[in-house]
Amino acid sequence: SQQGEEDPQALSIQEGENATMNCSYKTSINNLQWYRQNSGRGLVHLILIRSNEREKHSGRLRVTLDTSKKSSSLLITASRAADTASYFCATDGGQAGTALIFGKGTTLSVSS
């Protein structure tokens, strides 16, 4: 079964607004990652947050992690039309030497 579950499944906003996506997972983790996928393309790594970190920033991205609630959120500030994509969280299940397990993703649509 899949480890991460993103919420909402789909999100539509206007340019300039902030977009928040949430991810819940089931087991303990060493790290949690967020990836982006443009339509018809492969996934691209955005940001990694370790289990002992609570917040991380990268440009317009802000990721939080709450291990007690087994949840993470991805905030994209001042969204642009080019941010239109699907966003996935992925976790390692807390086991070294295992592969990342991805959630089903949130589809973000930013209109100008």
Next chain:
Amino acid sequence: NAGVTQTPKFRVLKTGQSMTLLCAQDMNHEYMYWYRQDPGMGLRLIHYSVGEGTTAKGEVPDGYNVSRLKKQNFLLGLESAAPSQTSVYFCASSYSTGPSLYTIYFGEGSWLTVV
């Protein structure tokens, strides 16, 4: 630097036919993965490899076989294709699974249709 390259990009198979998807990476990564992506299902792990000569099953391994004879290549085989294997297949690789280095690099995908 090509990164992760998948071939072929598109393929139509008849039920029962066999085929092999080839993945090549030029980043000297130890770990390689095959995922499939279906509408509403996200990415699901088929098989993965933690080094040359090793393979391991993922979430949905049935109907697929893999081989990692060379470090840079990871092959995904369908011995007898079924319509349920119609999907987009993604190969990926990573240097390790350690927290500091565990970024996965994806190929551009292979669209497979089984009729």
